[in-house]
Amino acid sequence: MSSPIIISVSHRGTTHPLSLLPHATLEYLQQRLEELTSVAPENQKLLFKGKQNVSSDAAITEAGLKDGTKVQLIGPTAEELGGLKATESEHQRKERILRERAQRAPVKVRSTGSSAADPRYTFHSIEPLPHLPNPSSARDLLTKLANDPAIRHVMNKHQFSVGVLTELAPHEQPHLLGLNVNAGQAIKLRLRTDRYDGFRTYKEVRRVLCHELTHNVWGDHDNNFKELNSTLNKEVAEFERAQAAGTHYLGSAGFDAPQSALEAEAQAYVLGGSRVLGGASTSSATDSPEERRRKVLEATMNRLRKEEQELEDRCGTSAPEQ
Known part of the structure; x- marks a missing residue:
């Protein structure tokens, strides 16, 4: 036997x-x-x-x-699927009411947020690692990321759905910052410091999350990936700037029209006041305002390139073998 x-x-x-x-x-x-x-x-x-592709x-x-x-x-x-279906039905009911109201009395609305989110495009489960210290703090950070208005905005816009949002244990995979399993089945993020004495900064982890969300569409770190990833980061920065300003208008504020998604992303960060991304500036007192803006933009683009290269080097996701 x-x-x-x-x-x-x-x-x-x-x-x-x-x-x-x-x-x-x-x-x-x-x-x-x-x-x-x-x-x-x-x-x-x-x-x-x-073997993953085996018959039942x-x-x-x-x-x-x-x-x-x-x-x-x-x-x-x-039970969760039943709740999701009920949420979708309630969402559809609200959408119908809004459409009927708009048809009866059309008005101009000045909005600071995104359109109603589709419940399908979200993180369906949050799972900190219970064997690591302070799992409640890890859950709080994962929940904050999942509920981040800018992240929810880009997920709804690009129709991203993620089964599980969880974390990576530094001692198990010390070289990785993030991992996307099977194009959105699970996203794993490095939340903690090497010595487990704290957590990495929120914006660092959120940038890794944008990187891993891009892997829902593109497996390899090719030009398609880079363009979409820059677009997501730009949209996150623009969304937060629009919320702060109370409007959806996103002008260039003296910049030329961006030639690439990376340049557009850099402009969004500069306009949003994220000076930390720009690094040291080589501007002098004799530079014109336009020249100073150009130098800040160039420094920001260089910083973003370096950050993205580090994310690629420390990302565990790759395209599936054909």
Whole structure:
């Protein structure tokens, strides 16, 4: 008689040890997990070192599961899906009422926020690592990122959906700042300092998040990726500037029309007053206001290039093999 295989499946901070016979199928495993977590098999995503594209009637050993394997389960519960559908229905009802009001009495509205967010385009779950210090503080930071108005704006605009927003443990992957799993199935961010004595600054982590969100569309760090990533960062900066100014108008304030997404991103940061991005300036007292603006813009672009190169070097995401 074959000896059982012991695996551990983690789901939202809870670890479920399972004892399975080697010939047990993946379908059987999914049924067991549904009993434990209320996540239906069709909504389950299992992350482990092994073969991912295996039919449900294959044995667990054929998928690469063996004694001691650690598996991460991602997926919404039946209750959460019911709540999501109810939220979508309520959203549709409100949209209908607004349309009817606009048809009856059209008015000009001066708005400082984005249009109503689609509940599909969000982070569907937040999971700090429970074995690291201060998991409640990590959850607070992840929640702040997930609810950041500028991040929600770009996610809704570009129709980004992320299954799980979680963190990377510095001691496990010290070279990484971020990782996007399967184009949005999960995004993992480096929240903590190397010595675990605190957390990295919010804007540093948020910039990594924009980088990893770009991987929802593009796997490789090619020109397509760079253009979209710069666009996301520009839109975040512009959104915050517009909120502060109380308007959606985003002028160039003396700058020429940007020639690339990176230049547009740099302009947005300069106009938004993010001087820290510009670094040291070479302006002199004899420079005209236009020349000083040009130098600040150039310094900001150089700083953004360096930051983005570091993010690429410390990003664990790559395009899937063909």
